[in-house]
Amino acid sequence: DIQLTQSPSFLSASVGDRVTITCRASQDISSYLAWYQQKPGKAPNLLINAASTLQTGVPSRFSGSGSGTEFTLTISSLQPEDFATYYCQQLNRYPLPFGPGTKVDIK
Amino acid sequence: QITLKESGPTLVKPTQTVTLTCTFSGFSLTTNKVAVGWIRQPPGKALEWLAVIYSDDEKNYNPSLKSRLTITKDTSKNQVVLIMTNVDPVDSATYYCAHRQRGYSPFDKWGQGTLVTVSS
Numbered sequence: 056d057i058q059l060t061q062s063p064s065f066l067s068a069s070v071g072d073r074v075t076i077t078c079r080a081s082q083d084i085s086s087y088l089a090w091y092q093q094k095p096g097k098a099p100n101l102l103i104n105a106a107s108t109l110q111t112g113v114p115s116r117f118s119g120s121g122s123g124t125e126f127t128l129t130i131s132s133l134q135p136e137d138f139a140t141y142y143c144q145q146l147n148r149y150p151l152p153f154g155p156g157t158k159v160d161i162k
Numbered sequence: 163q164i165t166l167k168e169s170g171p172t173l174v175k176p177t178q179t180v181t182l183t184c185t186f187s188g189f190s191l192t193t194n195k196v197a198v199g200w201i202r203q204p205p206g207k208a209l210e211w212l213a214v215i216y217s218d219d220e221k222n223y224n225p226s227l228k229s230r231l232t233i234t235k236d237t238s239k240n241q242v243v244l245i246m247t248n249v250d251p252v253d254s255a256t257y258y259c260a261h262r263q264r265g266y267s268p269f270d271k272w273g274q275g276t277l278v279t280v281s282s
Contacts (some may be wrong), residue, residue, distance in 0.1 A: 056225065089268035091209075098258055098272035099209065105266070142209055146266045149222045153201075153209040 057082050057145050059154040067162045074130040076157045078121075078143035086122045087147040093156075094139045102141075103128065133159070164188035166198070166259050166273035173279050180249050180278060184242040184259030191217050191237050195264035198242040200233065202255040203275075210255075215242055216264060249280045 058081040068074050078088065086106040091099035101110050103119040106126055116131045130137055138161055143154040170182035182200070189196055199214035213223045213233040223231050232245040242259060256277045260269035 087266040091268075093209075098260075098275055099269075100272075101268050101270050104268050104270075110270070144209075144211075144268060146268060150224050151199075151211045151214075153211060156208045 056150055057084060057147065057152065059143055059145055059152055061141075061143060061154040061157050064155065064157060066157060066159050068133050068159060069162045070133055070135060072133045072162075074133050074137075074159060076128045076141055076159075078126045078128070078154050080124045080126075080145055083123050084145045084147035087145060088119075088121070088126050089144045089146060090119055090128045091142045091144065091153075092137075092139045093142065099142060130159075164261055164271040166261060166271060168257055168259050168273045168276035170257070170276050170278060172277060173281065174249055175282050176250055176280055177248055179245060179247045180253075180280075182244045182246075182257050182259075182276065182278070184244070184273060186240050186242070186259070186261070186273075189261065190240070191215075191235050191242070193217055197262050197264060198235070199260050199262060199269060200242075200244045201258045201260060201269065201272075202253075203258070204252070204255040207255075212257075213244060214262070251280045254278060254280045 060079045062077045088106045090103040093099040107119045140156045140158045166186040197216045200212040215233045230247045256275040258275045259273045261271040262269045
């Protein structure tokens with residue numbers, strides 16, 4: 056089975072900061088990776104599909120890149136509403152694990 | 163507009179069987195390439211994918227839980243049911259159902275989740 060790791064697991068940042076989160080897969084998953092944002096007490100919300108395709112309605116400050124085994128989610132200028140936990144998920148083959156998550160907190 | 167909503171017991175005892183229902187609208191599970199999956203999240207922990215069922219009745223399960231899970235669909239009621247047997251306190255979690263398309267698609271619409279606590 057494919058395993059996902061995320062780094063860092065916790066990130067403290069200020070409004071306006073550029074933030075980068077990394078997701079690594081244990082095997083080549085091509086570009087079949089999604090990113091989700093989850094706020095406390097809420098269901099996850101899909102941000103990015105196919106490693107770099109922004110979902111409709113997601114602000115352009117979010118971007119994704121990568122292929123193969125290494126992927127990044129970047130927030131170009133962190134906004135107050137972006138403080139949340141971010142998860143990656145591989146979609147290349149079953150099972151469909153999520154990464155362990157990265158919590159972005161206010162500095 | 164696609165919506166999903168989970169329902170089920172809030173408290174179950176260890177060793178019991180829990181049945182969770184996902185009632186959805188805005189799409190049909192008779193439509194080709196559509197799927198509904200289940201994902202859970204223990205309090206304060208990460209998301210864990212459990213199972214998915216497709217419009218053609220294809221099913222896939224998390225191998226670590228496969229022996230305890232059954233996923234079924236009732237297209238006339240627009241429902242997907244997840245049955246988990248022999249529950250343990252470690253199964254306490256918020257259980258989400260979500261919509262996806264066949265192929266390499268993510269879960270693009272999620273229900274609000276339902277919290278299930280396993281305790282004697």
